[in-house]
Amino acid sequence: MDLLNYLSIGFSVALQPANLFYCFAGVFIGTLIGVLPGIGPVGAMSLLLPMTFKATPEAAIIMLAGIYYGAMYGGSTTSILVNIPGEAASVVTCLDGYQMARQGRAGPALGIAAFGSFIAGTIAIIGLMLLAPPLSQFALKFGPPEYFTLMVLGLTILIYLAHGSMPKALLMACFGIVLGLIGLDSINARPRLTFEKLELMDGVGLVPIVMGLFGISEVLLNIEQVIRREVFTTKIKGLLPTAKDWMDSKGALARGSLIGFFLGILPGGGAVISSFISYAVEKRLSKHPERFGKGAIEGVAGPEAANNAGAGGAFIPLMTLGIPPNVVMAMLMGAFMIHGVQPGPLMMKQNPGLFWGVITSMYIGNIMLLILNLPLIGMWVQVLKVPYKILFPLILLFCLIGAYSVNNSVFDVYIMILFGIVGYMMKKFDYEGAPLVLAFVLGPLMENNLRKSLIMSQGDFSIFFTRPLAAVSLFIALFLLVSPFIPGLGKKRREIPKEEIS
Amino acid sequence: MKSKDILSSLFWMLVGAGVCYGGYDLELGTLHDPGSGFIFFWVGIIMVGLSLSIFIQALGMREKGEGLKSIWSEVQWKKIVFVTLALFLYAYAFSTLGFIICTVILLIFLFKAVEPQKWSVAIMGAVLSTLTAYLVFQLWLGSQLPKGFLNIG
Numbered sequence: 001m002d003l004l005n006y007l008s009i010g011f012s013v014a015l016q017p018a019n020l021f022y023c024f025a026g027v028f029i030g031t032l033i034g035v036l037p038g039i040g041p042v043g044a045m046s047l048l049l050p051m052t053f054k055a056t057p058e059a060a061i062i063m064l065a066g067i068y069y070g071a072m073y074g075g076s077t078t079s080i081l082v083n084i085p086g087e088a089a090s091v092v093t094c095l096d097g098y099q100m101a102r103q104g105r106a107g108p109a110l111g112i113a114a115f116g117s118f119i120a121g122t123i124a125i126i127g128l129m130l131l132a133p134p135l136s137q138f139a140l141k142f143g144p145p146e147y148f149t150l151m152v153l154g155l156t157i158l159i160y161l162a163h164g165s166m167p168k169a170l171l172m173a174c175f176g177i178v179l180g181l182i183g184l185d186s187i188n189a190r191p192r193l194t195f196e197k198l199e200l201m202d203g204v205g206l207v208p209i210v211m212g213l214f215g216i217s218e219v220l221l222n223i224e225q226v227i228r229r230e231v232f233t234t235k236i237k238g239l240l241p242t243a244k245d246w247m248d249s250k251g252a253l254a255r256g257s258l259i260g261f262f263l264g265i266l267p268g269g270g271a272v273i274s275s276f277i278s279y280a281v282e283k284r285l286s287k288h289p290e291r292f293g294k295g296a297i298e299g300v301a302g303p304e305a306a307n308n309a310g311a312g313g314a315f316i317p318l319m320t321l322g323i324p325p326n327v328v329m330a331m332l333m334g335a336f337m338i339h340g341v342q343p344g345p346l347m348m349k350q351n352p353g354l355f356w357g358v359i360t361s362m363y364i365g366n367i368m369l370l371i372l373n374l375p376l377i378g379m380w381v382q383v384l385k386v387p388y389k390i391l392f393p394l395i396l397l398f399c400l401i402g403a404y405s406v407n408n409s410v411f412d413v414y415i416m417i418l419f420g421i422v423g424y425m426m427k428k429f430d431y432e433g434a435p436l437v438l439a440f441v442l443g444p445l446m447e448n449n450l451r452k453s454l455i456m457s458q459g460d461f462s463i464f465f466t467r468p469l470a471a472v473s474l475f476i477a478l479f480l481l482v483s484p485f486i487p488g489l490g491k492k493r494r495e496i497p498k499e500e501i502s
Numbered sequence: 503m504k505s506k507d508i509l510s511s512l513f514w515m516l517v518g519a520g521v522c523y524g525g526y527d528l529e530l531g532t533l534h535d536p537g538s539g540f541i542f543f544w545v546g547i548i549m550v551g552l553s554l555s556i557f558i559q560a561l562g563m564r565e566k567g568e569g570l571k572s573i574w575s576e577v578q579w580k581k582i583v584f585v586t587l588a589l590f591l592y593a594y595a596f597s598t599l600g601f602i603i604c605t606v607i608l609l610i611f612l613f614k615a616v617e618p619q620k621w622s623v624a625i626m627g628a629v630l631s632t633l634t635a636y637l638v639f640q641l642w643l644g645s646q647l648p649k650g651f652l653n654i655g
Contacts, residue, residue, distance in 0.1 A: 051643055171514055171552045174545050178521050185538040192538055193524050216589070223585060223616050224577045389619070393612035394631060396585075397605065400592065401635055405645040413593040421586060428573045429510040447541045459533030
């Protein structure tokens with residue numbers, strides 16, 4: 001009964017004309033950036049954050065969330081038609097999606113990707129609705145030690161899943177914590193690492209850092225070499241999958257949705273890793289694994305369902321615990337805070353309209369996406385043909401205006417350009433941006449909870465080991481950190497596919 | 503890989519040492535009451551330790567390919583330098599020249615510098631994009647973009 005009550009609150013918010021408009025804008029822009037290679041959901045969300053300043057918190061979060069799950073839809077179009085993933089969560093869709101297109105079955109591939117995304121997105125929303133309230137209740141019992149150790153665990157999982165060297169990922173997380181703590185000390189208001197710059201007293205902004213690391217650096221990487229893209233020119237017909245396609249895909253859709261949802265909840269998980277795991281599971285379970293990579297529709301349905309369900313599941317830790325599980329959610333948390341809302345266990349009670357409004361808007365957003373992605377597929381194919389030489393000056397322009405508009409500060413523009421160069425160099429030297437950004441957001445919260453815990457325990461570190469949840473979180477984090485040195489486990493970690501958010 | 507890691511680890515070692523010193527300078531406090539520099543100090547120490555481990559690992563590796571050169575091979579250097587410089591100059595002149603003039607000049611430059619377009623395309627593209635951005639951000643969203651000394655916009 002309560003749930004129905006909450007749903008009606010949610011729909012009354014989500015169906016307001018302004019919120020419907022922002023929802024549409026979000027999923028439209030999300031599909032667009034999903035289609036366009038060279039800019040991911042994190043970059044797009046930071047670019048568009050200033051656009052939400054005049055909107056209500058509900059409208060702002062509805063739009064930004066729409067960009068995220070919209071990008072998951074759009075990303076499949078480029079994977080299938082161009083063999084270039086629009087964003088990282090669609091990498092695996094290339095394997096069978098592009099082969100289907102080459103065999104003249106681009107329509108069913110796009111169709112099953114869109115329907116699969118819709119079904120999985122809906123399953124994830126139902127899961128979110130059912131799991132969020134009890135988890136919020138449970139989280140009310142958490143104290144600073146639990147929060148601190150949960151954040152350590154979240155960061156550790158992200159680092160564990162990071163592609164390549166773990167010390168490098170850890171180093172980036174440390175650098176992110178340092179950047180996040182620049183500014184006035186939250187306890188005694190003492191300036192820290194501000195170099196007597198007035199602009200740094202409030203700390204370094206999230207938006208310029210993210211835009212630099214994921215926007216500017218991506219443009220620099222793209223222009224350093226000549227990019228050639230070839231759009232598959234076959235006429236796309238018959239978007240509706242056949243009865244046989246549905247029969248072949250139904251298991252993959254169900255499994256992909258569940259894998260995606262539960263991996264999405266885990267810190268460090270999310271859309272990318274779920275799509276790879278779903279593909280591996282489908283291939284293993286298939287009676288004809290040799291068809292995979294040659295145009296098997298299950299190879300499109302499973303990962304596409306998984307990446308959308310993963311995107312939905314990732315909202316749970318943010319909205320119930322106030323802990324972002326990945327970079328996109330870290331960005332969303334920044335947006336919550338800019339709009340004066342603290343995500344966490346109290347949000348459901350203090351802001352039921354916002355909480356349930358965002359959740360129910362995802363239902364509406366999923367329907368909008370289905371309409372946008374199937375009948376309008378021709379339009380997205382045209383967008384694919386926009387040459388990068390026209391696109392990149394516009395991306396740079398958006399970055400510049402976006403960074404400036406947050407505080408009307410040229411200093412932020414300099415910070416963004418600087419982090420664009422830092423991000424470019426990081427990619428050249430094989431360092432990842434994702435741990436840096438997540439640690440940047442979590443850093444101040446971690447410090448605050450660590451200091452509170454130590455004050456509570458009068459300097460006794462055993463507080464982290466005597467409270468059950470804190471102890472379990474720390475134990476898992478420790479295990480993950482040492483596991484690369486355990487023979488066998490280290491090899492398994494290296495086999496985990498690349499987790500790159502942008 | 504080897505020389506890349508050696509170079510980058512030395513850089514991060516320096517950054518870590520700097521953070522460590524910064525933390526020490528800010529006062530560490532006690533475990534009962536950690537000071538402003540407590541976290542910086544320990545995070546700095548961890549950074550130095552991690553950089554050291556990357557450095558030592560790199561020393562034991564064999565160089566693959568051309569090492570550092572491989573990072574920059576086939577890279578169109580001029581484009582990267584031009585675009586970065588243009589962005590810095592844009593930020594520098596933004597308040598003085600104002601949004602409209604600055605943006606039109608930047609966009610013409612970007613359209614011409616990386617993969618040269620016809621002048622007509624570059625100018626039209628720059629003017630139209632600037633005006634659209636101005637309409638959206640300044641007039642619709644109420645951002646306060648600088649007008650510059652000519653007071654345009």
